[in-house]
Amino acid sequence: MIRMLVATVALILTALPGHAFETRATAAYVIDQTTGTVLLAKNADDPLPPASMSKLMTLYMAFEAVERGKSNGGLDLTEELPVSQHAMSYGGSTMFLDTTDRVKVEDLLRGIIVLSGNDACAVIAEALSPDGTEAGFARLMTRRAQQLGMTNSTFANSNGWPAAGHRMSMRDLGLIAMRLITDYPQYYPLFSQREFLFDGRAPQNKANRNPLLGLGIGADGLKTGHTQEAGYGLVGSAKQGDRRVIFVISGLESAAARAQESEAIVNWAFRQFAQREMGSAGTQIADATVVLGAQKAVGMELAQDLSVLIPVSGGSEINAEVVYTGPLRAPILKGDMIGELVLTRGDLPEVRAPLVASDSVAPGGFFIKLQAAALHLLDRLNAGPEAAS
CATH class of the missing domain: 3.40.710.10 (DD-peptidase/beta-lactamase superfamily)
Structure with a gap:
């Protein structure tokens, strides 16, 4: 995660x-x-x-x-x-x-x-x-x-x-x-x-x-x-x-x-509370890392319009965090749900908004797959004999 x-x-x-x-x-x-x-x-x-x-x-x-x-x-x-x-x-x-x-x-x-x-x-x-x-x-x-x-x-x-x-x-x-x-x-x-x-x-x-x-x-x-x-x-x-x-x-x-x-x-x-527009459907929030794909990252965008309720007085931050299980594995289709935007607002319940892929990512070719396999093997070898076995 x-x-x-x-x-x-x-x-x-x-x-x-x-x-x-x-x-x-x-x-x-x-x-x-x-x-x-x-x-x-x-x-x-x-x-x-x-x-x-x-x-x-x-x-x-x-x-x-x-x-x-x-x-x-x-x-x-x-x-x-x-x-x-x-x-x-x-x-x-x-x-x-x-x-x-x-x-x-x-x-x-x-x-x-x-x-x-x-x-x-x-x-x-x-x-x-x-x-x-x-x-x-x-x-x-x-x-x-x-x-x-x-x-x-x-x-x-x-x-x-x-x-x-x-x-x-x-x-x-x-x-x-x-x-x-x-x-x-x-x-x-x-x-x-x-x-x-x-x-x-x-x-x-x-x-x-x-x-x-x-x-x-x-x-x-x-x-x-x-x-x-x-x-x-x-x-x-x-x-x-x-x-x-x-x-x-x-x-x-x-x-x-x-x-x-x-x-x-x-x-x-x-x-005591006011509604705020946080972004419309299609607003790109972040990029997610992609493996075995024709490109190394894909945009993460809001699946739908997002508005939240916030307290009206100034004081503490409302924080936004993107959560996804990655790296993502190609192929990926435009519109696939690939993560969530999590908003925390003091004592109010957190808001979780779905994020979808902004583009499709096709599977990578032979050399991309070979490179990914080599990097994976290198990571295991660097981790020691037990991981490599």
Whole structure:
């Protein structure tokens, strides 16, 4: 393994390691989605009661079903679904549905997102369940979560109603938030809807509980949660300029504390860190030594555009290092991955960017191979009798 420090000015910046945010939440996860940089992780992988924040998983599966369409076992936005006695029986936050209702899927989705409707979740769940029950849908949720990489999530229902074994980690909640934003941008604007008054019912339950909407800080989603066991939590996201931050907090003692902590996290994430362009795809970073080739070296260039997040204040270096296993052996094709650029930035996670060959290198001719064999034999002889044998 060969490691080379890169002394290029464009790839070494000065910055002060960012100060960790001292959150009051019992568990938290903050990620800069644009660069994939994890800014904060506190008990982020502990499976905890997620309360209504787990409704995001139900929404993701509902969006999948809408995209499949009714003819493929999915849903249609204008389709009207019946309300079962089980769905109607839920308390807490509801759309106040009853068994005489047939409700459009698009209204149910708004009811889940804006009103946090436990009953609306159950209606969707029973429609998509393999056996027609909410429990069957919960088992399907768990399997789908595993497929999406959410390894610390298990579901007992569709809405986060307190139940044994119903658990999600903060990192998993951050992952499903990111998937909702990136996989279904056409539905994401629903998360910033401030009010929804379904059929003129219960005007006292028409407002979105997300405390960040309307504060002018770029917040546009996603879901609050609260039970006695879980405390107050929020899966939130905000976009300022080209950057988007996703955060998850849980275990706050009040709705007011949740609002204050959420706003403080958003302000910290945007003010204390800045995105910097480090190079575009095709930028040559270094040369790698080649043996048995028509040329003795090949350029190493960025495989894709590279931007990183750095703390905003001056202080300590961000270092760049090229790592590859060498010398490389010809033949080499242009575009082959031949190494990595490793960036370290104080307390932030390191960044590893793939480097590819800038040109093809053909195998060398007879004399090049003979020369390489002779040099190899000479090296072994110089190393002593044991190496030569």
